[in-house]
Every structure is written in structure tokens, then in C-alpha cells.
Amino acid sequence: MLDNFPFYLGLLIVILLLIMLANKIKVAYPVLLVLAGLLISFIPGVPSINIEPELIFFIFLPPLLYEAAWTISWKELWRWRRIITSFAFIVVFVSALSVALVANYFIPGFSLALGFVLGGIVSPPDAVSAGAILKFVKVPKTMSSILEGESLLNDASSLIIFRFAMIAVATEQFIFYKAALSFSWMVFGGAGIGLLIGWLFMKAHKYLPTDANSDIVLSLLTPYIIYLAAEEVHSSGVLAVVSCGLLLSNNRHRFLNSRSRIQGVNVWESLCFILNGLVFMLIGLDLPQITKGLEETTLLTAIGYGVLITVVLIISRLISAYGAVIVTLIARNFITVADNRHPGYKTPFILGWTGMRGVVSLAAALSIPVYLDNGNGFPQRNLILFITFIVILLTLLIQGLTLPYFIKKIKLPNIYDPVPREEAHHQIRQELAEFALLYLKTNYQDHAENNTSLQHLIQKWEQHIKGIDDESISQELKNIYRDLLDQQRQWLLNRNKEDKTLDEAIIRRQMYYLDIEEEKLRYL
Template sequence: MLEYFPFYLGLIVTILLLIMLANKIKVAYPVLLVLAGLAISFIPGIPTVHIDPELLFIIFLPPLLYEASWAISWKELWKWRRIIGSFAFVVVFLSALSVAFVANHFIPGFSLALGFLLGGIVSPPDAVSAGAILRFVKVPKRMSSILEGESLLNDASSLIIFRFAAIAVATGQFIWTDAALSFSWMLIGGVGIGLAIGMIFMKLHKYLPTDTNIDTALSIITPYLMYIAAEEAHTSGVLAVVSGGLLLSNKRHHFLSSGSRLRGVNVWESLVFILNGLVFTLIGLDLPEITSSLGPVSITSAIGYGLLISAVLIVGRILAAYGAVVVTLIARNFISVADTRNPGIKVPFILGWTGMRGVVSLAAALSIPVQLTDGTAFPQRNLILFITFIVILVTLLLQGLTLPYLIKKIGLPDVDNILPEEEADGLIRKQMAEHGLLHLRTNYAAQLSAQPFLQQVASKWENTGQLVDETDMARESKAVYLDLLDHQRQWLLNKNKQEESLDEDIIRKHLKYLDLEEEKLRFT
């Protein structure tokens, strides 16, 4: 292993350079990294990369899911829960069903069970790819929220389908009652274990004498413990990480200090940056091993099967996006929906086009056992691996490269009816200053008249609504100012809950300002 250390070190440097190039030319970095991995794999003398599926599932997946659950807005997730749930569960199941029937009909030797296995593998779109692409274009807030929410849940639903299909292939039978009980346990057990471990870690953060370094270390341990505990209980590790992450994210201001919140974000951004880069490069590097295992199937036939399945997935997702709109327009006559307006034909098409596949699909394919329990070879394993690779490559290149152009060309309507960011930002700053002034004058009138620093705070908020400059202050003034910051923080959290149309990103921006202001007190 040590002899390959220079290779992996050079690989990380190459990844960093490629991501900088991707930002320069405004191309989603997963596309460049997969292509670079492909190119590197053909260089003579390069070590053959064998990707252990356990490595992808255990090492990479928990932190990536955990970070995503911290980044997403719970308010937006709940607001669009119906369409997110439909894409994460219903559309994933329909995609797997479509792939199953097409594979059974057109690919020799594919049973329906094998088709469902392949469908479970390739049905979940990859969140990282879509997120990297959407960085360069402006899309309505609702679309980004739906894509983020879907990505948190679709991995769980697809892996559940994959497990049931693998059991059906191995045993030759599928018992619906057993499957229903197992499915229920995976959902309930996964969520329950995630919430339970999340509660335990929340108490650890809150009541133990931790500091920022310990808080950050605990945050890195948390997703791994959630995932492993859930998998050991034969339930969904993905749902455990997502549910636990959402709980801790939503309660972060109740158990983490301002320093832990600020420094933890920096550590997690760097960690996820490296993990994502490695994952997409490894996908390209694994091509020689995948192609060498095709056996009697010709490379041209295998590519044709991969293109066929890719087309089924792309067309199926687009149709599902329009179907979701139709269902919503009908359902609004009977139940309350997040938005009763017709989004037109542009938004569903773009939503349907954001179906790039990635690391979860490759990890699931690699985790197919080489042999069945009776010692015979697992049927069509090598072909499934190759088709999965083609689907990942085609969706990343075709959809990943064209999505920014389509978004700019189509010109998505902004139907969210929210204030422009600058205007909303200024309004929040002004209201936050007014709230702070009221609290200061009501509860600390004597200190305000006696402490020059508090007078400066009042003057600054009264005139500009900005935070105060760093300056020396008395211990009493510092205690009052910390209380003011805490009340402003609570006001922001309450305002975010009460105003559904308010962009949570603006609230988080001002919460970060308050954390920075609180940290400044350490050096005064």
C-alpha cells in the first residue's frame, strides 16, 4: 500500500487542479474528474484501482449525506415534502420498474429480478453533480430545494429496492409479506436509530465540557456511528444518517457554541470537497477493471445496453416531472399544496433533466456478490457493472454539460415571489437592529446610560443597523452585549419559522454574522 502513496498523493493534486480548471471554464467538476479518471486509467504503468464497495459505503457515503442534511433548509424540505417524497420514492420505484421491464425484454438472460436489481442501482440521481452544475446558473429557489431534498432520500429508497431484488435473485422467490415487513423496518428503524443517536450526541455536546476541537471531532464521528449502527440492525443506514443529521442541524443553535459552528463548517467543507473529488475520479479509474470482466458479451453490445438504459432513465424522469405537475394541479382541488400555480412546461423539463448518476450507483453495483450462496456465479454481474458505468458516464456528460446551457436558453421563470437578496438582507438587518435596541432599552436602561460601549452599540444600530466595531469593553458591557446577540439570534430563528416565504439562506447569513460577533468578544 505504501508504494502507491505517491500515486494517490499525485491524484489528489490532480483533482485540485482539475476542480480549479472546472471553476475557471464553468463546467461541473464531476464531469472533468470522471473524464480525467478515464484518461489516467489508460496511462501505462498506472496501478490498477480496485474500488471496495464497503469503502464507498462506509467511508464516503455517511459524511456526504450528513453534510448535505446540515446544508439543507428544513423549512424548504417540509414545504415541498410532497414533490420531494414523490421523486425520492415514487419516481425511483417507477424508474426501477421501467428499467426492469426494458432489461428483461431487450437484454438476453435478464430476468425481471435482475432488471429490478439494475433499476435499483441506477435509479437515484446524484446530488453532488446537480449541485456542482447549479453553482454556475441561477434557478428558482424551489427547484434547488426540491433537488436537495430529493437527493437526501432517493439513495435510501433505491438501496432498499436493490436489497430486495438481490434477495429475489439469490433465492429465486419474492414474498410480498416479508418484503413489506422488511421495508417498514428499514424506514422506521433507520429513522429511529438516526434520531436516537442524534439525541445522544446532542446531549454530549451540550452537557460535557467540550471545546471546538472536540465538537468538530464528535461531528465527524456521528454519521459513521449512525450508519454502522443502522446497518448492523439490518435497517437503512442512509435514512439513519439523514434523519439524525436533520435533527442536529435544526437544533445546532441549542447545543453548539458559536466557535464550534463557525470552525465546524470550515472543516466539513474541506472534508466533503476532498471526498467528492476522490469519488468521481475513482469512478473513471475503475473502467479497466469493469471492462476486463465483461466475459462473452461484446463491448459494442454492452455499450448499446448501457445507452438503452440511460435513455429509459432520462425519458422516464422527464415524464415523471410532468406527471408530478399534473398530479399537483389535480390535488390542489382537494388538499392544500405548497403552490397552486401552474409552473408551465419549462420548470418540469429542467427538473427532469437533472438526473445525473454517481457514486451511490457505482457502489451498489460493486457490492453485488461475485457468487450466490450455493457457490454459482451471480448472474450478469459483470454486465450490470458495465451498464451502470455507462449510465453514469452518459448522464454526467450529456446532461451535465448541457444543463447550464438549457437553463440559460430556456430562461426559467422566477415564481417564488421573494424579495431580491439585497433588499431582503437589508430589511432583516434593520429589523434585527430594531429588536436589539428595544431589548437593550427595556432590560438594560441603567447600564445603557452608564456604559459608553453600550451607547455606541445603540447609536450604531439606530443609525445604520450594522454590527458594532471591535473595541475594548467592560466585563459588564460584554455580558449585556452577549445577551443582546443571543436575543437577536432567537429572533432570527423565530422569524425564519414564522415567515414561510423568507429565504433561509439570508437568515443563516445573519446567524453567521452573530456568531462572528460573539467570537470577536474572545479577543476583547
């Protein structure tokens, strides 16, 4: 390990430079990293990379899922729960079924169970790739919320399919009632474990004498502890991490102070930034090892199988996207849906085209054991690994590079965002300032008569000027301002609950501003 340390250090530098280049030329960085890893792997003298599945599942996956759960809006997740669950479960199952049937029919030696193993591996789209692309193009908030929500749940659903298929391959049988019980435990047990441990961590943050550093360390430990606890009892570690992340994210202002929240955001963004970069670089670097494992199948034939499965995945997701819209339009005649306006034909196409594969698919493929419990080699393991790599590479290149073009060309209807984000942001800031003035004048009018600093603070809010001047202020005024900031946070939380159509990202932006204001008081 130490002998190759300079190589890994150089790899990190290359990753940083490539991400900078990707941002400069407005290309999703996973595309460049995979291609760079592939090119580097062919350089003579480069150390061979053998990715252990535990490295992905236990080191990379929990923090990436946890951070994603923290950044998503629970309100948006609940608002679009029907279409999100449709894409995360039904569309994933349809994709896995399509792959299983095609693989069983066209690929020699592939049983239906092996087809479902492959289908479970390649069915979940990668959230990182879609997010990296969408930051360069403007899409309605609704679409980004649906994609974020889908990405949280589709990993769990695909891994459940994968596990059942692995059992069927190993035992050569599939008992439905046992599978149903196992599925229920994985879903509800995983979510329950995540909520329980998340509640315990929330109490630990709140009642233990922690500071910002210990709060951040606790947050770094949380996803690993939850994932391991859930996996030990054979439930879904993915769902456990996601449910815990959603719980803690939705209550972050109850148990974390402003300093912990601000520093925590910076730490987690940096951590996930490098983890994502490493994973996609490792995907490219691992290709020579995967190719060497092909024995009876020729390289050209294996590439053909990978192209076939990629086409099946793209077509099945597109059909499913339009199918979901049709079902929603029919269902609105019988039940209340989140929004009954017709999205047109453009929105389902973009949702269907955001099907790039990545981290979870690689981890699942690598986790296939070399040998079965009976000592026999796992059938078609190397071919499954190679097909998975081809699917990841092609979806990143084809869909990843063309998605920005389609979004700009199609010009999606903005039917779900009636008020422009900047206008909504300005409106909330105005309302927040009005609330602040009313609160100060109602509760601190007597103090204001003899306190010029407090009068100055009131004038600042009247003029909507950001921040406080860098001047020395009394401890009394600091206490008053902290009280005001707490009341403003509560007002924002209430406003967010009352207005179901208000974008929560706007509320969070104001929350972050208030955190910064409170942090500034330490230096005044």
C-alpha cells in the first residue's frame, strides 16, 4: 500500500484537475473521470486496481446516501411521493424484468435467475451523474426534486431484487411466501432501524455536551453505524441510512447549533466530493481486471451483450416514464394527485433519459461471490461484471453527454414553478424582514427608546440591508439578536409548513443566512 502511495496521491490530484476541467467545459465530471480512469489503466507500469466490494458498500455508499438524504427536501419528497415511488420501485422492477428476459433469451447460459441478478445490478440510475449534469442546465424544480427522491429509494429497491435473485441462483428455487416475508423485513425493518438509531443520535447531539467538532464526528459515524446495524440483522442498510438521514435532516435545527450546521455542511460537501471522484475514477481503472476475467466469451461478443443490455435499459425506462404519466392521468379521475396538470410529452422524455448508471451498479456487481456455497464457481460472474461496466460507460457517454443538449433543445414547460426562484426568494426575504420588525417593535420597544444600537438594528431591517456592521455591540444586544434569529427560524419553519407550493430550497437559503448571522455575533 505504501509503495503505491505516490500513485494514489497523484490520482487525487488528477481527479481534482478533471473535475475543474469538467466544470470549465460544462460536462458532467463522472464522464471525464471514467474515461480518464480507463486511459490511465492502459499506461505501462500503472498498479493494477482490484476493487473490493466492501470498499464500495461499507466505505463509499453509506456516507453518499446519508449526504443525499440530508440535502433533499422532505416536503418535496412527500409532495411527489407517488411518481417518486413509481420510478424508484415500479420502474426499477420493470427495468430489471426487461433485462432478465432479454438476457435469458439472447445470452447463452443465462437462466432467468441470472438475468434478474444482472437486472438488479444495472436497473438503478446514478444520482451523482444526473446531479452533476443538471447543475449546468436549468430545469424546473419539480423535475430535480423527483430525480433526487428517486435516487434515494431506487438503490434500495434494486439491491433487494439483486439479493432475491442471488438466493434463487444459489438455491435454484424461489419460495414466494418466504421472499415476501424477507422483502417486508428488508423494507420496514431497514426503515425502522434507521429511524430508531437516528432518534438516538438526535438525542445524543442534543443532550451530550458536544461542540461543532464532536457534532461533525458523530454525523460522520452515523451512516456507518446504521448501515452495519441494519445489515447485521439482514434488513436493508440502504433504506436504514436514507430514513435516518431524512429524520435528522428534517430536525437539524432542533439539535444542532448554527456553528455545527455551517461547518458540517462544508465538511460533508468536501467528503462526498472526493468520494464521488474516487469511485468514478476506480470504475475506469478496474476495466483491465474485468476484461481478463472473460474466458469463453470473446471481447467483441461481450461488448455486444453490453450494448444490447444498455439499449434495453434506455428503452424500458423511456417507456416506463411515459407509462407513469399515463397512469397518473387516469388515476386523477379516481384519486387526488399532487398536481393534475398535464406535463406534456417533453417532461417524461427527460425523466426517462436521466438513466446514467454508476456507483451502486458497480458495487453490486463486484459483490457477486466467486464461488457458490456448494463450491462451484458462480455462473457467468465475469461476464456480468463486464456487461455492468459497459452499461455504466455507455450510459454515461450517451445519455450523460446528450442530456444537456436535449434539455436546452426541448425547453421544458415550467408549469410547476409558477413563481421564479429569485422572485420567490426576494418575497420571502421581504416577509422575513417584516416579521423581524414586528417582533422587535412588539417585544423590545422599551429597549429601543434608550438603545441606539437596537434602533440601528431596526433601521437595518427596515432598509433590508444584509448583516450587521462590524462594530462592537453589547452583550444585551447580542442576546436580543439571537432571540430574534431564533424567532425568525421558527417563522420560516411555520411558513414552510403552511405553504405547500413554496420551494423549500428558498427556506433553507434563508435558514443558512440566519446561521451565518448568528455565527458573526461571535466575532463582534
